[in-house]
Amino acid sequence: MQKKYIPFAVFFVALLMFLAHFGTRYxxxxxxxSVFAEEEKAIYLTFDDGPSTKxxxxxxxxLDREGVKATFFVVGDRICGRRDxxxxxxxxxxxxxxxxxxxxxxxIYASDEALLKDIEACAEVIKEAAxxxxxxxxxxxxxxxxxxxKALVEAQGYxxxxxxxxxxxxxxxxxxxxxxxxxxxSTAGSKxxxxxxxxxxxxxxxxxxxxxxxxxxxxxxxxxxRTF
Ligand SMILES: [Zn+2]
Numbered sequence: 001m002q003k004k005y006i007p008f009a010v011f012f013v014a015l016l017m018f019l020a021h022f023g024t025r026y027x028x029x030x031x032x033x034s035v036f037a038e039e040e041k042a043i044y045l046t047f048d049d050g051p052s053t054k055x056x057x058x059x060x061x062x063l064d065r066e067g068v069k070a071t072f073f074v075v076g077d078r079i080c081g082r083r084d085x086x087x088x089x090x091x092x093x094x095x096x097x098x099x100x101x102x103x104x105x106x107x108i109y110a111s112d113e114a115l116l117k118d119i120e121a122c123a124e125v126i127k128e129a130a131x132x133x134x135x136x137x138x139x140x141x142x143x144x145x146x147x148x149x150k151a152l153v154e155a156q157g158y159x160x161x162x163x164x165x166x167x168x169x170x171x172x173x174x175x176x177x178x179x180x181x182x183x184x185x186s187t188a189g190s191k192x193x194x195x196x197x198x199x200x201x202x203x204x205x206x207x208x209x210x211x212x213x214x215x216x217x218x219x220x221x222x223x224x225x226r227t228f
Contacts, residue, residue: 040193041222044226045198047207051078052082052202052204053082057085060089074098074122074126086126097138098123098138101125103140136228163195166183167187167197167210
């Protein structure tokens with residue numbers, strides 16, 4: 001490039017940058033903001049404390065029917081005699097994570113070593129039964145509040161998953177399909193990324209009952225169903 005053209009080139013580039021900058025702003029401003037926002041809504045259905053024969057089977061039936069994938073945080077001890085359910089879960093494309101091998105708080109949290117042993121034992125059972133190596137983990141009794149243990153688990157290569165919405169099926173013994181549905185909707189509120197805590201352990205039949213309505217609600221509200 002000849003010397004005399006350089007100032008023109010600089011001016012031209014500056015003009016392009018100016019147009020690119022303000023042009024983008026005007027284009028963005030002209031678009032309805034809500035269209036972009038709608039695409040961003042996602043819900044992760046998560047189930048703790050299974051597998052159980054009746055409830056997990058009922059939950060898997062609903063998910064099949066609705067074409068929705070979920071994440072299951074399972075208990076190793078409860079897999080015994082339910083390998084077919086675990087295999088079905090994996091083959092359907094649901095995500096399987098470690099919850100605990102025993103779900104006995106005094107054992108799991110006795111020491112760091114005990115915690116890691118519990119996770120390792122559960123992971124082994126999952127591998128054996130479902131043929132998948134779990135990389136997800138959810139703490140029994142308390143989400144993400146155990147900061148130090150969280151770092152310890154993450155150092156083993158696990159992604160620790162908490163939740164930001166719940167359906168009340170873990171605390172209320174008298175939870176009904178109606179109360180479960182209502183609690184799920186109200187705790188999710190207007191969050192754009194919802195991680196919904198549910199339970200598929202024995203006795204949680206009301207959760208399986210509420211599931212079709214919960215799926216219908218979030219589908220209608222424009223949420224995309226995802227797994228971790
Ligand atoms: Zn649990």
